[in-house]
Amino acid sequence: xxxxxxxxxxxxxxxxxxxxxxxxxxxxxxxxxxxxxxxxxxxxxxxxxxxxxxxxxxxxxxxxxxxxxxxxxxxxxxxxxxxxxxxxxxxxxxxxxxxxxxxxxxxxxxxxxxxxxxxxxxxxxxxxxxxxxxxxxxxxxxxxxxxxxxxxxxxxxxxxxxxxxxxxxxxxxxxxxxxxxxxxxxxxxxxxxxxxxxxxxxxxxxxxxxxxxxxxxxxxxxxxxxxxxxxxxxxxxxxxxxxxxxxxxxxxxxxxxxxxxxxxxxxxxxxxxxxxxxxxxxxxxxxxx
Amino acid sequence: xxxxxxxxxxxxxxxxxxxxxxxxxxxxxxxxxxxxxxxxxxxxxxxxxxxxxxxxxxxxxxxxxxxxxxxxxxxxxxxxxxxxxxxxxxxxxxxxxxxxxxxxxxxxxxxxxxxxxxxxxxxxxxxxxxxxxxxxxxxxxxxxxxxxxxxxxxxxxxxxxxxxxxxxxxxxxxxxxxxxxxxxxxxxxxxxxxxxxxxxxxxxxxxxxxxxxxxxxxxxxxxxxxxxxxxxxxxxxxxxxxxxxxxxxxxxxxxxxxxxxxxxxxxxxxxxxxxxxxxxxxxxxxxxxxxxxxxxxxxxxxxxxxxxxxxxxxxxxxxxxxxxxxxxxxxxxxxxx
Numbered sequence: 001x002x003x004x005x006x007x008x009x010x011x012x013x014x015x016x017x018x019x020x021x022x023x024x025x026x027x028x029x030x031x032x033x034x035x036x037x038x039x040x041x042x043x044x045x046x047x048x049x050x051x052x053x054x055x056x057x058x059x060x061x062x063x064x065x066x067x068x069x070x071x072x073x074x075x076x077x078x079x080x081x082x083x084x085x086x087x088x089x090x091x092x093x094x095x096x097x098x099x100x101x102x103x104x105x106x107x108x109x110x111x112x113x114x115x116x117x118x119x120x121x122x123x124x125x126x127x128x129x130x131x132x133x134x135x136x137x138x139x140x141x142x143x144x145x146x147x148x149x150x151x152x153x154x155x156x157x158x159x160x161x162x163x164x165x166x167x168x169x170x171x172x173x174x175x176x177x178x179x180x181x182x183x184x185x186x187x188x189x190x191x192x193x194x195x196x197x198x199x200x201x202x203x204x205x206x207x208x209x210x211x212x213x214x215x216x217x218x219x220x221x222x223x224x225x226x227x228x229x230x231x232x233x234x235x236x237x238x239x240x241x242x243x244x245x246x247x248x249x250x251x252x253x254x255x256x257x258x259x260x261x262x263x264x265x266x267x268x269x270x271x272x273x274x275x276x277x278x279x280x281x282x283x284x285x286x287x288x289x
Numbered sequence: 290x291x292x293x294x295x296x297x298x299x300x301x302x303x304x305x306x307x308x309x310x311x312x313x314x315x316x317x318x319x320x321x322x323x324x325x326x327x328x329x330x331x332x333x334x335x336x337x338x339x340x341x342x343x344x345x346x347x348x349x350x351x352x353x354x355x356x357x358x359x360x361x362x363x364x365x366x367x368x369x370x371x372x373x374x375x376x377x378x379x380x381x382x383x384x385x386x387x388x389x390x391x392x393x394x395x396x397x398x399x400x401x402x403x404x405x406x407x408x409x410x411x412x413x414x415x416x417x418x419x420x421x422x423x424x425x426x427x428x429x430x431x432x433x434x435x436x437x438x439x440x441x442x443x444x445x446x447x448x449x450x451x452x453x454x455x456x457x458x459x460x461x462x463x464x465x466x467x468x469x470x471x472x473x474x475x476x477x478x479x480x481x482x483x484x485x486x487x488x489x490x491x492x493x494x495x496x497x498x499x500x501x502x503x504x505x506x507x508x509x510x511x512x513x514x515x516x517x518x519x520x521x522x523x524x525x526x527x528x529x530x531x532x533x534x535x536x537x538x539x540x541x542x543x544x545x546x547x548x549x550x551x552x553x554x555x556x557x558x559x560x561x562x563x564x565x566x567x568x569x570x571x572x573x574x575x576x577x578x579x580x581x582x583x584x585x586x587x588x589x590x591x592x593x594x595x596x597x598x599x600x601x602x603x604x605x606x607x608x609x610x611x612x613x614x615x616x617x618x619x620x621x622x623x624x625x626x
Contacts, residue, residue: 037412088599094412095358099554100598102547106591226423226543233416267427274420278405281413 007138009256015144016213017251018151022206024231025158025243026199032238033175033195036086037094039101041203042221042228043108048074048204049216050116053123063126071204078200082193105221113218123211147209154202155244162240171195175238230273236283246284313562314476321468325461331576332460336532338572339467343474344525345552345564351518352550353558354482356494357407357511358415360546361422362522364402367541369395369523370530371429374442377531382448384456384466388527395523396516398425403515407508410497419543426541441537442530456532463532470528471565474521479561481517490514551590555597557604566606 027041048070056066085104089097129146132139162168173181174188182188207216214224235246253272257265276284324335344366351357372394376387406417429436436442449455454462481487489510492500497507530536539545548571556567571590578586601607 031412037415085595093358094415095352095550095554096598096602098360098415099551100595102551103591103594103598106587106594110585110588110591222544226419229416229419233413233420237412263431264427267424267431270420270423270427274417274424277409277413277417277420281409 004138005259009252009259011140011144013252013255014248015147016210016255017247017249018148019206019210019213020227020231020251021151021244021247022154022209023203024206024228024235024247025154025240026196026202027228028232028235028237028239028243029195029199031232033171034086034090034192036089037097037101038086039098039225039229040104040108040221041101041199042225043105043112044074044078044200044203045207045210045224046108046112046216046218046220047077047207049123049207049211049220050112050121051204052208052211053121053216054116056124063124067208070208071201074204075197075201078197079193082196086196087192105225108221109218112220116216116218118218121216123208123216125212143212150205150209154205155240158240167191167194227269230269232283234273234276234283236280236285239283239285242283242285249284313479314472317472317475317565318468321472325464329459332464333533334572334576336460336464336467337529338568339464339471340525340528340532341549341552341572342471342525342565342568343528344522344549345556345568346474346478346561347518347521347525348549349553349558349561349564350478350482350490350521351515353553353560353564354487354494355490355511355514357515357518358411359418360415360543360550361402361418361420362518362549363541363543363545364418364422364425365395365399365519365522366526366529366545366549367425367429367536367538368398368519369526370536370540371436371442371526372523373527373530374445374536375435377445377447378442382446384447384450384531387447387531388470388524391527391530392520392523395526396520399519399522400512400516403512403519407511407515419546422541422543422546426538429541430538436536436538439538441535443535445534447531447534460532467528467532470524474524475561475565478521482561486510486513551594553604555594555604557606559603560606563604563606566609567604570605 023042023045026044027038030036030038030041051070051073052063052067055061055069056063059066059069061069081104085100089100125143129143131142133142133145162171170181170186170191173184173186174191178188207214207220214220217223231243231246231250234250235242235244250269250272254265254269257268261268321335321339325332328335344362347365348359348362351359351362369391373387373391376390380386380390402418402421406414406421409417430438433439447456450462450466456462456466482490489500489505492505493507493510501507526536526540529540552567552571553564554567555571556565557563574589574593575586578589597604603610
């Protein structure tokens, strides 16, 4: 295997992995915290992408501002969904949770189709994303570098938030034992809502950053649903670094197969998922429940 | 003496109830024939409904009765479809042989995949079933030489049923064939669900630990249930392939798995009749809404799913039960002097 091929695989694989990580980390958090399987999570990424494509044109603001507005808007949309709908399903079994969020995904798909049209939509990127960076032995598209950097920033900020901030302490308390957390005066309702909205915002960020690889379309949520679930399952839900390394593993496996045996890339992806789950049913870094 | 008589007195009503419950198959037959009379233009759709109902019954057994959380049932359904297609292409055009081999195909896939997966539970099991189904889909896509890839497997013909009735252009033979298989499967499955085998499956759903403590063997039993489910799903897939003369990759994909789970939850997951009712409701909505606009259909089914989950955990069959109860009460009042 030549060095050029290896470096291409690494760059594209890691960039793809960071996109997967950003989109799925919110899903993993809500599954760890609220024990809710949100199959509509991909819809938040889709909403972020579509809004980021439309807002700068509609409002005449710079693209950067459009991105921020899109992410904020998605978080705002997520809040009532958690409060009015998902909250009712915290105590129900996994199947009911999956089905109600499938219903939500269907509605989001139909809505996106009405609002944004049924064609593939690309998200226009700011100037800074274009062009390449010369590393001496080869050049790398700037977009890939920015995506990887964003992914690393997200994992570090999230780690600091969960590990160091008082909000993080409350979240971890609620994950470990929600009734006791409530008993010592932690407002778990607020934490659930905030985490859900944060997860949705991160999905929107991932959707925008990854629009070049996973283009926006109304069926986005269902098309990539299984991929997103695979990352969460392999990482072990509710585990920040689990999601991170699972995304790296699956992203690099799929990308390297795409370069070498493209027909079997997806098969390799799901085979990896299957084997990991058989050997470690709670995922790579899953905690015993 | 009276102590002996009492339990015997208890036996009588249960026997009469068993006879009463044969009404399920009878109703199915009558409604099926009525549908044939009323909608002669839509025989293709009605045939698909019958085949899909068999698939939904399979999921009812696996998920509704035994509580095996699976989102990968399309793997079994699609296997049945492809095996039926291969049978017609390379072996024999006899529909019954194709149906049997299709069921066998679904059953074998279920046995092999279930043997690996069924030690897991809950979310891990859901993810494993999804991964296994996706793996099979990708392999089928890759092996386009034998599966036809994106174009699907087609170009096979099906011989006359029992060597007598040709599958004609208007599709009446196909419809009666599918309806007959559905009624038969319903009858067999109802007896299976009420047998000790089915009762043990329900007990496992409610409390696997207790079944284990009572001496039941959970894993082999679940594997047996899953294999029977695979057999039935294979029948459904084979019927679909034979009557529509095509087997394609969409029969293996996640949308199909999710769709059938949506069907049994809409109809009522604990009851066999719910599976049939759910299929008819789902496919009717799909048919009507998608002729208006393909996206409206998703909107309608999405909202309906959310509504049913919040308001009607029993599914649509719950409404029917309420209506029957109401009718009985009114009837009793009316007959009272």
